[in-house]
Amino acid sequence: MRTGNRExxxxxxxxxxxxxxxxxxxxxxAQELSPASLVYGGIFLGLFGIVHLARRLLVxxxxxxxxxxxxxxxxIGILMIYRLNPSRALDQALWLIVGLAVFVLILGCFRRHxxxxxxxxxxxxxxxxxxxxxxxxxxxxxxxxxxxxxxxxRGIQPPEFAKLMLVVFFAAYLADVRELLTxxxxxxxxxxIPPVRYLSPLLLVWALSLALMIFMKDLGTSLLFxxxxxxxxxxxxGRLLYVVAGVVxxxxxxxxxxQIFPHVQLRVDIWLDPWVDPSxxxxxxxxxxxxxxxxxxxxxxxxxGYLLTTQGQPLIPAVETDFIFxxxxxxxxxxxxxxxxxxxVIFLYRAIHVAISARDDFSRLLAAGLGAIxxxxxxxxxxxxxxxxxxxxxxxxxxxxxxxSIVANFGLLALLLLASEQGARERAAERVPVVVGxxxx
Amino acid sequence: MLQLVLLIGxxxxxxxxxxxxxxxxxxxxxxxxxxxxxxTAVPSASPAGTGLPGGSLPEGGAxxxxxxxxxxxxxxRMRKGTRVAVPWAGPLLAGRSGDAGLYLxxxxxxxxxxxxxxxxxxxxxxxxxxxxxxxxxxxxxxxxTLLGPGDQVAIGDGVFMVELGP
Numbered sequence: 001m002r003t004g005n006r007e008x009x010x011x012x013x014x015x016x017x018x019x020x021x022x023x024x025x026x027x028x029x030a031q032e033l034s035p036a037s038l039v040y041g042g043i044f045l046g047l048f049g050i051v052h053l054a055r056r057l058l059v060x061x062x063x064x065x066x067x068x069x070x071x072x073x074x075x076i077g078i079l080m081i082y083r084l085n086p087s088r089a090l091d092q093a094l095w096l097i098v099g100l101a102v103f104v105l106i107l108g109c110f111r112r113h114x115x116x117x118x119x120x121x122x123x124x125x126x127x128x129x130x131x132x133x134x135x136x137x138x139x140x141x142x143x144x145x146x147x148x149x150x151x152x153x154r155g156i157q158p159p160e161f162a163k164l165m166l167v168v169f170f171a172a173y174l175a176d177v178r179e180l181l182t183x184x185x186x187x188x189x190x191x192x193i194p195p196v197r198y199l200s201p202l203l204l205v206w207a208l209s210l211a212l213m214i215f216m217k218d219l220g221t222s223l224l225f226x227x228x229x230x231x232x233x234x235x236x237x238g239r240l241l242y243v244v245a246g247v248v249x250x251x252x253x254x255x256x257x258x259q260i261f262p263h264v265q266l267r268v269d270i271w272l273d274p275w276v277d278p279s280x281x282x283x284x285x286x287x288x289x290x291x292x293x294x295x296x297x298x299x300x301x302x303x304x305g306y307l308l309t310t311q312g313q314p315l316i317p318a319v320e321t322d323f324i325f326x327x328x329x330x331x332x333x334x335x336x337x338x339x340x341x342x343x344x345v346i347f348l349y350r351a352i353h354v355a356i357s358a359r360d361d362f363s364r365l366l367a368a369g370l371g372a373i374x375x376x377x378x379x380x381x382x383x384x385x386x387x388x389x390x391x392x393x394x395x396x397x398x399x400x401x402x403x404x405s406i407v408a409n410f411g412l413l414a415l416l417l418l419a420s421e422q423g424a425r426e427r428a429a430e431r432v433p434v435v436v437g438x439x440x441x
Numbered sequence: 442m443l444q445l446v447l448l449i450g451x452x453x454x455x456x457x458x459x460x461x462x463x464x465x466x467x468x469x470x471x472x473x474x475x476x477x478x479x480x481t482a483v484p485s486a487s488p489a490g491t492g493l494p495g496g497s498l499p500e501g502g503a504x505x506x507x508x509x510x511x512x513x514x515x516x517x518r519m520r521k522g523t524r525v526a527v528p529w530a531g532p533l534l535a536g537r538s539g540d541a542g543l544y545l546x547x548x549x550x551x552x553x554x555x556x557x558x559x560x561x562x563x564x565x566x567x568x569x570x571x572x573x574x575x576x577x578x579x580x581x582x583x584x585x586t587l588l589g590p591g592d593q594v595a596i597g598d599g600v601f602m603v604e605l606g607p
Contacts, residue, residue, distance in 0.1 A: 006468065013461035020457065024450045027443065065469050072461060179551065179572060238548065301451035332455065339458045346465055353469075359539025361552075426539060 008052055010068035014075050015045040021079040021302055028303040044075065051100045055417065058107040061424035062417040063354055069347050070398055070413055074406075076340060077399035080327050081320050083303050088320055088401055095403040099410035106414035114422050117415075118172035118362045125169030129208065131158040136215040147218055159212075159221045160408035164415065166205070166225060167369040170232045173201060175361035178236040205229050206246070210253045217263050220392030224377055226250055231372035232365055235355070271390040287316040288326040288385045292337070299333025307331070320401035322393050325385050340399070341382065348375040354419055359426035363419040370416050374409075509564040509588075509605060511543070511557070516599030518546045524604075527564060533557040535596055536569075549573050549597035564588045564603060573597060 019041030026037055048071050055067060074096055082089035110117060117124070135158045140148045148155040174181075181199070205225065212222040230246040233239075258264050266281060274282030274289075294305065307315055307327050316323045329337045351371025358364035377397055384391035395405040397412075513523040525543050527533045535543040538552035545554070551571035558565045567585045568575040576595040577586050588594065592603040 010461070010465065013457055013464075016457050017454065017461075020450060020454050024447060024454065027450070028447060065465055068461075069465065072458070179548070298451070298455065301447055302454065304447070335455050336458065339455070339462060342462050346462070346469070350469065361538075430540065 007055070007064035007067055008049075010065065011045070011048050011052060011071055014048065014068060014071035015041050017072060018044040018075045018079070021075065022082070024302045025079070025083055028301075044071075047097065047100060051104060054104045055107065058104070058111050059417050059421035061428065062421040063350050065350050066347065066413060066416060066420075069343050069350070070410075073340070073343055073347075073398035076328065077324065077396075077401070079302065080324055080331070080399070081401050083331070084307060084314060084320050084327060085401075091403070092401050092406070095406045098403070099407045102407050103410040103414045106411055107417065110418050111421065114363070114418055117168055117366075117418075118175065121169050121172035124165045125173070128162040128165030128169060131162040131165070132208070132212065135159055135162075136211075139216070141217075147216055147221070157402070157404035159216070159218070160404040161411070163221070163224060163228075163373060164370075164408060164411050167228055167232075167373055168366065168415070170205075170229055171365035171369050172362055174232055174236040175365050178361065178365075181233075181237050181239075206249055206253075209250075210257070214257070214261075217261070218393070219264065219267065219390075220377075220380055220394035223250075223380060223392060224373055224394065227376045228369055228373040231376075232369045235368040236361075236365055267390045267392070271387060274387070284317045284323070285385075285387055285391060288323050289387060291316060291326040291330040292386065295330040295333045295337070297334050299329070299331050299336050302331050305330035318393070321395055322381060322391075322400065323385050324396055324400050325382055328399075341378075344375065344378040344382075344397075347371075348378075351375075351416055354416060354423060357427065358419060358423035359430070360422070363422045367416055367419040367423075370412050370419075374412060509557075509559055509603065511594065511601040512604050514593065514600040514602045516545070516547075516601065517597075519599070525601075527557045527559055529559050534569075536571075545597060545599060547597040547599060550599075554596055555594075562587060566594055571596075 019037050022037035022040045048067070052067065055062065078089055078092055078096070081092050135147065135149055138149055140150055140155070142148050142155075147157045147159055149158055206229075209222040209226040209229075212218060212225065216222075226246070230243050233242040233246070254264075258268060269276065270282050270285055274285045276282060278286055291305065291307065294300065299305075305327065307319060307330060309315060314320070316326055319327050325337065325340065328340055332339070348371050351367055351374065355364050355367035355371065358367055374397055377394055380389070380392050381394050381396050381400075383389040384393075395402050397409045398406065508529060509527045511525045511527065513519045513521055513525075515521065516523070525533070528542075533543055534541045534553060534556055535545060535550075536552050536554040537545055537547065537550045541553070543557075549572075551569070551573070553569045554571040555575045556567045556569055558567070564587070565585050566575060566577065566582065566588055568582055574581045576582065577588065578593050579595075588603045590603055590605045594601045594603060
């Protein structure tokens, strides 16, 4: 089957899930079958159908699996948000449309000018840092983390976008200097270390991620930045030393911050024992665990969980955003939760696939970095709500409620597809001389 | 009745979800073999590998013709004895970049490291301004250098033996 048709065929299950999910929610709510769910399914198919055509037109050789996986994740997200808070689902649907528009826009802008991304790396990097600084200066603190900038009544989270810009910058920068970083010129404590000059931008980012932690009081975002940087360094140089050094640096920084900031201490303490304060600080994570346990193997069924109190208030604070996986776990069960995790694994696998089959350093590193940041984000929040690791408040990509998050993640998808298209084009160009028997390109 | 519909719906939802995942995994998994790191050097035992998609093979037609070839004496991540033919038609680029015909996965090799060309006088190697240089029989070359059978060419950590013949 041709790549394009394969993607179209894979979008059908996503449509079916939308229709089925809304049908279940309606049937349960109104006690009768309603055809309205077909309308939602239709709108969904229409929307992703258009985006599919655009993708096919703009980047015909790019990976055909990423968009359908995203579609299924978005479907599950919208269904859960609708079930929890119908008016927010409408919001989310609008943001999804904005996200898809941004996706098509990025593909359109850069498909012929992919190299612009690496040519203007410093500009993009500065823009990303600028966004972060703006957040620190003008940001408003909500739920203990300073991540929001308000434009009128609408809040946006600039770090979501800064994340992408910094990954583009890291990828482009490392593509340039990776050879220099593998050569050791000096020794320190018996370890060979590469020229400090080329490492300094990376140390700068380490400092930045600590600064983020201090000024934004946000563990999740800073961990993401740092994790993505380490992953990229490892992919670029193949030297485990960077990863070890990075982890040590981060652990050192985190230990110091743990001593200084009660915000960080709280997160760790609740993680170790939420029962210290079950109705206060430990309430959220305990409710999350109860919800997951209540779901059992197959879940209570969409709309049948005890996620809302009789007043319609959510039982788990922030259930539509950070804790949406707990709601999924309760209503779709272990089986549904594992399916969601599998979808993330598939996304990550495709990202790595794009990286491996890329032909130039920049698209390879870009795909690896985007995959790393995406996978890490999913892991951090999934691990957080299941109490595997201390909770860091970040969104579950494509599923959680949140405009900035969904738009930024569609941006990430667009960049990934551009890298994929670039790799496919270069591979196709390589194959031509073999057929013709002509010279090396 | 309604309860039954909801129950069936619940399992149907999970079923569709898993069928989707199964389909993607099976379909995407098929591409796994094609995504393995580029196969650039074809061992002399299997000349049939020319049709492999995704790999950046040196010019396919040149392999079967007698001519100059490089045999891996000790090259990182390349089997000993691996034979790479230098095509008649055009130069063979050695390096770590994706478009190199002789792709070397070695951190001491530059992106575009050296170029092998078959000329009327014989096989010529040329360093393309690489960071760590190209060595023929132990001495660094500064310009295009004519190679003869039995010469040793060192690129990065790898050493190739020049051979005449298929």
